[in-house]
Amino acid sequence: MTPLIGYLLLAALLFAIGLAGALTRRNAILVLIGIELMLNAANLNLIAFWRYGPHPEALTGMMFAIFSIAVAAAEAAVGLGLVISIHRHAHTTDLDAMNRMKG
């Protein structure tokens, strides 16, 4: 097994764990945690391909990962703001209890 395959398998495993968390948990914050894990797994793929790719000096994968980290930070801020807003409105973060779109 080459190192690149090891990193790709680890990223796939972390992605699957994050997806399972996002799909099975009831608390909205835990769903966001799952989404963060999935984004991180994608970043690991980008860095691994940058490291073992043919032209690491071009910095393409590294830049992709850095911008991805920045976008993920923005996503986390807006997502958690939405969770706080929904909690103020519905007094719960249980996703199974939120069954209507009208406030």
Place this chain on the structure above:
Amino acid sequence: MSIVFYVIAGLAVAGALAAVLLKNTVHCALALTVAFAGLALMFLELDAQFAGFAQILVYIGAVAILVVFAILLTRGSETPKDTVYSRNWIVGLVTAAGIFAMLAWAVLHSAQALPGPGGTTAAVPSVTVMDIGNALMSRYVLPLEIVALLLTAALIGAVIVAMHEKESAK
């Protein structure tokens, strides 16, 4: 594969599993920090120093703290009496397992197409933070500006969304 890889991978996977499996939400947030730290170590092991330290600063320093704040503000730290999993959790678990199986199958069956010499002797890319700064300020200056705009918009948007609406509450 070196022993370091397996140790860090075990740390990251254990943190991720704990983050999605633990009952107490605060414990989940702390386990998430462990998973982020494992991934940052993985970046450092991949000779991506800048990305590794950016991961530590952004994820452990900002996102994890934000998650803890959100948990405390929404009183999510109270462990619910009944189950913490969704009603149709089995569907989600099967979907995640299927996607992992598909990804692993795709990775293992494309070993020839993957780039690089494949051995552990792949040359370490000599990329300094100065190179990254030069690239950010020359070739990637437009994406950098767009990300700056996006972060500003997200900051304002998050404040407006989470702001207390006194007028509409009446």
